Amino acid sequence: MAQSIAKEFTKGLWTEIAPFRIVLGLCPILAVTKTVENGIGMGLATTFVLVFSNFFVSLFRNIIPAKVRIPCFIVIIATFVTIVELLMQAYTYPLFLKLGIFIPLIVVNCIVLGRAEAFASKNAPHLSIADGLGMGIGFTLSLAVLSAVREVLGTGAITFYETPIVLFGPAFEPFTFMVEAPGAFVCLGLLLCFMNLIPKK
Amino acid sequence: MREMIKMVLVLTVITAVSGGILSVLKTSTEERIEGQILKFQKAPAIADIFDTATNDPLKDRFKILFEDEEITFFPGKLEDGSKAVAFEAKGGGFGGDVGLMVGIDLESDKIIKARVTTHSETPGIGSRIKDDPAAFLSQFAGMGFDSNFKTKNDGGDIDALSGATVTSKGVCIAAAQVKQLYLKLKPQILNKMK
Amino acid sequence: MDLILLAIGCIFVNNILLAQFLGNCPFLGTSNKMETAVGMSMAVVFVLVMAGVISWMVDHYLLKTLDIEYLRTVSFILVIASLVQFVEMFLKKSIPALYAGLGIFLPLITTNCAVMGVCLINIKEEYTFVQVLVSSFSYAVGFGLALIIFAGLRERINIARVPKPLQDTSIGLITAGILSLSFFAFKGMV
Numbered sequence: 001m002a003q004s005i006a007k008e009f010t011k012g013l014w015t016e017i018a019p020f021r022i023v024l025g026l027c028p029i030l031a032v033t034k035t036v037e038n039g040i041g042m043g044l045a046t047t048f049v050l051v052f053s054n055f056f057v058s059l060f061r062n063i064i065p066a067k068v069r070i071p072c073f074i075v076i077i078a079t080f081v082t083i084v085e086l087l088m089q090a091y092t093y094p095l096f097l098k099l100g101i102f103i104p105l106i107v108v109n110c111i112v113l114g115r116a117e118a119f120a121s122k123n124a125p126h127l128s129i130a131d132g133l134g135m136g137i138g139f140t141l142s143l144a145v146l147s148a149v150r151e152v153l154g155t156g157a158i159t160f161y162e163t164p165i166v167l168f169g170p171a172f173e174p175f176t177f178m179v180e181a182p183g184a185f186v187c188l189g190l191l192l193c194f195m196n197l198i199p200k201k
Numbered sequence: 202m203r204e205m206i207k208m209v210l211v212l213t214v215i216t217a218v219s220g221g222i223l224s225v226l227k228t229s230t231e232e233r234i235e236g237q238i239l240k241f242q243k244a245p246a247i248a249d250i251f252d253t254a255t256n257d258p259l260k261d262r263f264k265i266l267f268e269d270e271e272i273t274f275f276p277g278k279l280e281d282g283s284k285a286v287a288f289e290a291k292g293g294g295f296g297g298d299v300g301l302m303v304g305i306d307l308e309s310d311k312i313i314k315a316r317v318t319t320h321s322e323t324p325g326i327g328s329r330i331k332d333d334p335a336a337f338l339s340q341f342a343g344m345g346f347d348s349n350f351k352t353k354n355d356g357g358d359i360d361a362l363s364g365a366t367v368t369s370k371g372v373c374i375a376a377a378q379v380k381q382l383y384l385k386l387k388p389q390i391l392n393k394m395k
Numbered sequence: 396m397d398l399i400l401l402a403i404g405c406i407f408v409n410n411i412l413l414a415q416f417l418g419n420c421p422f423l424g425t426s427n428k429m430e431t432a433v434g435m436s437m438a439v440v441f442v443l444v445m446a447g448v449i450s451w452m453v454d455h456y457l458l459k460t461l462d463i464e465y466l467r468t469v470s471f472i473l474v475i476a477s478l479v480q481f482v483e484m485f486l487k488k489s490i491p492a493l494y495a496g497l498g499i500f501l502p503l504i505t506t507n508c509a510v511m512g513v514c515l516i517n518i519k520e521e522y523t524f525v526q527v528l529v530s531s532f533s534y535a536v537g538f539g540l541a542l543i544i545f546a547g548l549r550e551r552i553n554i555a556r557v558p559k560p561l562q563d564t565s566i567g568l569i570t571a572g573i574l575s576l577s578f579f580a581f582k583g584m585v
Contacts, residue, residue: 023423023564027508031416060215068208070505071476072215078469079219083226086465090230093237097319101515104468108508110420155325174325181414182576189561189568196560219469227465295582367582 005130008123012134013141018111019188020142020195025111029143030184032102036158039147041095042102043140045084047133049106050115053077054132057120064121073116074107081106111139150187154179243275243289243302246316249334250287250304251277258287263393265386272382276394277304285313286390290382292374295367297321299330301375303341305383307391315341315376320368327368337362337369341376346384350376398529405533408582411509412541413575415516418509422542423567425500427553432546436539438500440532442482443510446475447531450514451524471514476505509538545574 018024025046032042056076064072085103088096096103106112115135120128148158156172157164177183239259247258258275265272277285287304300318305311315338317331330337340360350373351357352366359376361369383390411417418439425435450471458464483501486494504510513534517527548570557566 024420026419026423027416027512030419064211065204065208067204068212071473072212074472074476074505075212075215075219075469078472079223082223082465082468085468086223086226086230086234090233090237093234093241097241098321100321101512101519104471104515105417105508105512107468107472108506108511110506113506176323176326179323179325180579181416182572182579184416185568185572185575187572189565189572192565192568193560196562196565216469216473220466223465223469224463 005126008127008130009134012131012136012138014138016135017138017142018135019139020192024114025109025139026188027105028102028109029139029146030181030188032099033143033147033150033184034154034179035098035151036144036147037095037160038098039143040140041088041092042099043136043143045088045099045103046106046109046112046139047136048084049077049080050112050132050136050139051129052080052132053112053116054120054128055125057116058123058125058128061121069121070113070117073113073121077112077116078107111135146184146188146191149191150178150183154183242300242318243273246289246302246318247275247277247287247304249316250302250314251275251279251285253280254278255280265389265393267382267386272386274390274393283308284394286394288379288382289318290375290378292371292376292378294320294371295322295327295365299368299371299375301372301379303376303379305379307387307394309345310383311343311345312341314338315372317372322365322368327365330362330365330368330372337365337372346380350380398525401526402529402533405530406537406540407578410537410541410578410581411513411534412538413571413578414582415512417512418507418538421500421503421507421509422545422571423564425503426542426546426549426567429543429546429550431500432542434496435500435503436535436542437496438504439507439509439538440535442475442479442501442504443513443535443538444528444531445482446478446510447513447517447527448524449478450474451517451522451527454518467515467518471511475510475514479505509534541574541578545571548574 012018016022019026019029028042028046033039053073053076057073060072081104084106085096088103115132119131123131151158152167153175154177156168156174157166159165175183178187244259251258254277256276256278258277262273262275265274272288275287277287279285284307285304286307287302289300289302291298291300293299297320299320299322301315302318303315304313306313316334317338320328320331322328322330337360344358349357350359352359352361352369352373354361354366355370357373359369359373405411409415412419412422421435425431453470453474454467458467458470479501483494513531517530522530549567552566552570561569
């Protein structure tokens with residue numbers, strides 16, 4: 001049993017890492033990766049929602065009638081998204097401001113509903129938690145990598161809690177392109193290309 | 202028919218439970234959230250504007266209702282004995298609204314200082330408006346309300362921050378809004394501060 | 396005049412796909428063929444206008460009057476999900492020709508964050524009813540415009556020789572980046 005939990009957990013970290021291996025959840029990954037802080041914050045918020053919604057969907061999977069399962073899943077997901085929203089507002093307010101409408105939009109992140117439908121509705125709760133955690137951490141890693149590339153190239157520094165860690169000296173001319181919208185697309189496209197160069201196994 | 206009832210029942214129960222949980226959470230976090238908004242958005246700007254205040258402007262805050270909108274005012278009693286008030290207005294910048302907190306001396310009707318509270322401008326370009334007050338915001342200090350809060354390009358009195366014209370315009374819109382509100386609400390502000 | 400500016404702003408300056416990054420999953424998913432791109436765009440215009448208006452009314456008359464705005468996320472997604480279901484049933488019965496065209500795209504719209512996103516933006520910007528109507532329609536047109544341009548580009552790329560690792564989504568994203576750069580020129584215009 002421990003083995004199958006480990007298997008469900010690790011697949012989200014590499015073989016099925018979103019959005020590099022399975023192209024889902026693109027909107028947040030493009031929009032909130034201007035800075036590493038935002039990227040990781042968004043990743044953790046999504047992980048929280050994924051784990052809890054997976055757990056509850058899996059818990060009630062035998063009670064929920066098949067025909068209304070999607071609305072039921074959506075309500076469960078939306079509840080946890082609102083919980084995250086309120087908690088972030090109360091405890092990590094600056095991050096809440098930066099992520100803006102992308103927190104409520106976790107509801108329509110295809111990864112969350114995708115995992116509920118494809119995994120949690122067919123598997124036992126403990127496996128669903130492992131799956132949610134793995135997928136969530138994988139997603140956080142992707143966000144962290146993309147935001148690190150964009151922030152370092154775009155501003156020449158990484159900022160945590162208002163204190164910038166300058167990586168390049170004043171001679172470095174920042175690629176402002178990277179932190180703007182077009183840079184997000186190009187940067188993700190190139191990262192996908194690098195991922196394709198590395199074999200899955 | 203039984204299936205139909207079950208469907209409706211399950212969905213209703215889930216929605217009701219969800220609503221219940223959320224309302225409990227909402228009431229228990231409400232106070233904290235309001236505190237956080239003050240602490241992170243307004244407090245740094247106010248501390249900067251009223252750096253010589255002898256009172257606590259955050260604690261003494263009061264609200265005035267104007268055209269269906271509650272505006273929060275922060276009164277400041279300064280070291281030299283003068284009375285001032287600070288409040289916030291918003292103007293559209295490059296990436297969204299820019300919030301501008303302006304401190305005004307109530308006797309001379311002149312701006313003491315202006316500081317940006319919230320913005321979502323481009324890091325390193327528009328964001329300089331907040332991070333480097335000496336570059337742009339310092340020119341508001343000492344201005345009276347006979348000034349025209351527009352950028353010089355638009356025929357006003359404000360030098361735009363180079364490379365961040367749209368952000369500068371957003372701040373000017375907010376400043377013009379402050380001017381308008383102040384001129385209209387001054388009697389009420391004085392009344393509240395007695 | 397203000398409404399025209401709002402419309403231009405929503406279609407070009409704040410283009411929902413290329414500047415706000417909303418609705419990117421269907422953007423990459425349905426842009427391989429011109430035909431599907433047109434179908435998806437039509438379906439989005441149809442649902443987005445209705446969802447924008449209904450969610451605004453729910454927010455204005457229900458959530459705000461009862462002071463339960465924290466239930467916004469839950470109620471909006473329910474509105475969108477049931478609206479999509481309802482539209483699907485209605486079209487199937489009354490206008491089968493349109494259903495045949497839009498049919499397969501409708502269920503996808505529930506998780507299209509452009510729809511939910513526009514509903515939330517409408518509330519955040521405190522638009523009036525008329526403004527909501529204009530902004531929802533314009534955002535949807537902007538979505539369609541970007542999607543159709545992009546599908547045209549991708550049809551060309553599909554017959555070009557692209558290095559293997561860059562194929563499919565990767566080159567798609569880079570193309571989208573260049574397209575987004577051209578839309579970027581509209582920034583600061585309104």
